[in-house]
Amino acid sequence: MTNTPAAAPDAEPRPTYRADGTPLSIQLFTVEGSGYGPYVGLPLYDLWTPYTAHLFTRATAELIVADMHRDDCGMRAGFAADGTLTFVWTEEHDGEGGTxxxxxxxxxxxxxxxxxxxxxxxxxVPHTAGQAAFACGAREYKWPGEKCTEHPEGLDHLYAQGREEAHAVSLRRDEP
Structure with a gap:
């Protein structure tokens, strides 16, 4: 059996606000039981389960794919020329296989x-100092100014990348 859901971008609602109208903020994700990431994502809902889908930028999606390929988990993925990201997995992965x-x-x-x-x-989650600096930058993306939390010297570029990724996925670059 092959699963081929491929809804158009506007086919399903993309709520990014809480019931009270306040915007949802980014969260940092990893694949359960791994040291991958942190993946800067934007949840669509206040409450989510481990299998809920979240929004990620192309850069983060590329990192997710690279980590998946490194893990040899029975699943492959790639980007088409039009930007579509297609996941393909074997029957050994879930008993059915699919795309x-x-x-x-x-x-x-x-x-x-x-x-x-x-x-x-x-x-x-087991992590490096670089992953921690990136995560710190992402978490502090709404704070004005440069570095808000201390991290090891030489990792400012990773802190800045984390902030940039959080701004990109949240679409709120000017938010205080």
């Missing part, structure tokens, strides 16, 4: 989930 095509939304973000179990990326 999933994800088209970017109007802002170039990919709705990824349901293929593996997400976990919050945090101190319980």
């Amino acid at each position: 999933l095509a994800v088209r970017p939304d109007e802002h170039g973000r990919y709705l990824i989930g349901g293929l593996w179990s997400w976990d919050d990326w945090g101190d319980h």
Whole structure:
């Protein structure tokens, strides 16, 4: 059996606001049980499960794909010329095998989930100082100024990349 959901970007609602009208903020994700990421994502809902899909930029989607290929998890993925990201997995992966095509939304973000179990990326995840600096920058993307939290010298570029990724996925570059 092959699964081929490939909804157009405007075919499903993309809520990014809480019920009270306040915008949802970014979160950091990893694949459960791994040290991958942190993947800067934008949840669509306040409450999510490990299989809920979240929005990710193309850069983060590329990192997810690279980590998946490095892990040899029975799943492959690639980007088509039109930007569509297609996941393909074997019967050994889930008992059925299948494909999933994800088209970017109007802002170039990919709705990824349901293929593996997400976990919050945090101190319980084994990580490097570089991953921690990137995560710190992403978490502090709304704070004005330069570096807000200290991290090891020489990792400012990773801190800046984390901030930039959070701004890109949230579409709120000017938010205080």
